Amino acid sequence: MKAMILAAGRGERMRPLTDHLPKPLLEVGGKPLIVWHIERLVATGVTDLVINHAHLGDRLVAALGDGAAYGASIRWSVEPPGALETAGGIAHARPLLGAQAFIVINGDIWCDVDVVALQRAAGTLQADGTLAHLLLVPNPPHHPDGDFALIDGYVGETGGPKLTFSGVAAYHPSLFAALDPDAPAKLAPLLRAAMRERRVTGALHTGHWFDVGTPQRLAEVDTLARSISAH
Template identity: 55%
Template structure:
C-alpha cells in the first residue's frame, strides 16, 4: 500500500521560517516534521512513499533523497510552481500512486495515529465502495467550528447536525489523514488546481465517505507558536 505525503505548500503562516526551509523540514522534538511521518510509516510496514513538492522542492529532495536512510522508498512528485492544491496534487501523482487505495497524510501535522490501520481501512473502503475514509479529531482552539460530523462511522456535512452531541454528531476536524480511493479524484485533470473539500462534500452527498475519531495527540503545525509548543512538548517527553 502506498502513502502520499502532501509537502508542496508555501507555508505562508509560518513565514519567515518557510522562506528558506520547506515547512515539512521544520524541526520538532529534534527531527523534521516529515521524518516523524516517515519513521511511523516504516514501523507500520508502509515503505512505498510518494511525496509531492513545489516550494523549495530541491531543498526537500536533497534532505530526504530516496528515503532509504529512514527505511522507506520515496518517489517524488514535483508540481509546477505555486503547487496544485490537494486534489490537484493527487491527480498530478496519479501514475505514481497506482490503482489501489492509498494513505494520505498532510506533511504539516503531527499525530500519534497508527498508520498500520491503513491496510484494514483500505479493505473496508473497497468492500463498501466508499471513496475515502477520514481520520477526524476534536476541534482545536483555532478551528472551533470543525469540518464534518461523524455518526455511526459515516461522515456528514457539519451544517446538517452541528452541535447535536446527544446524537453523536458534534462537529469534528479533519486531521489531514485518510485512506483514499483513486476514484475520488478521477475527474480531476492532471495539471488542474483543485482542493479536496468539494470532492469530499460530493462524496458525502453520495453517502460514500466514512470516518473515525482519533482521540490521541494531534497538532496542526500551522504557526510558529504551535511549532514551538509542539517542540517543547516532544522534548519534555524525551527520557
C-alpha cells in the same frame, strides 16, 4: 500499501521560517516534521512513499533523497510553482500511487495516528463503494467550528457535532479520476459530493494531533515532542 505525504504548500503563516525552508522540514523534537511521518509509516510496514513538492522542493529532495536512510522508497511528484492544492496534487501523483487505495498525510501536522488501523480502513475502499476514510479530531482552539460530522462511522456535512478533519485519510484513486492532473483542485468539494452519497467513512482520533501552522504552535509541539522522546 502506498502512502502520500503532502509537502507542496507554501507555509505563509510560518514566514519567515519558510522563506528558506519548506514547512515539512521544520524541526520538532530534534527532527523534521516529515521525518516523524516517514518513521511512523515505515514502522508499520508502509515503505512505498510518494511525496509532492513545489516551494523549495529541492531542499526536500536533498534532505530525504530516495528514502533509503529511513528504510523507505520515496518517489517524488513535482508540482509547478504555486502548487496544485490538495486534490490536484493527489491527482497529479496518481501515476505513482497506482490502482489500489492509499494513505495520505499532511506534511505539516504532528500526530500519533494508528497507521495499522488506517491500513485496515483503506482495505475496505472500492471504486463502486466507499471512496474515502477520514480521521477526525476534536476541534482545536484555532478551528472551533470544525469541518464534518461523524455519525455511525460515516462522515457527513450535517447531523451532529462538527469535528475537525485531521489531514490524515485513506482514499480510493477513483475519487480523483475526473480531475485534470495538471490543474489546481481543492479536496473539500470532492469529499462533500462523496459524503452526500454516503461514500465517506471516518473515525475519531483522540491521541496527539497538532496542525503546526504558526511559529507559536511549532514551539509548543517541539516542547511536547522532546518530552515524549525523553521517555
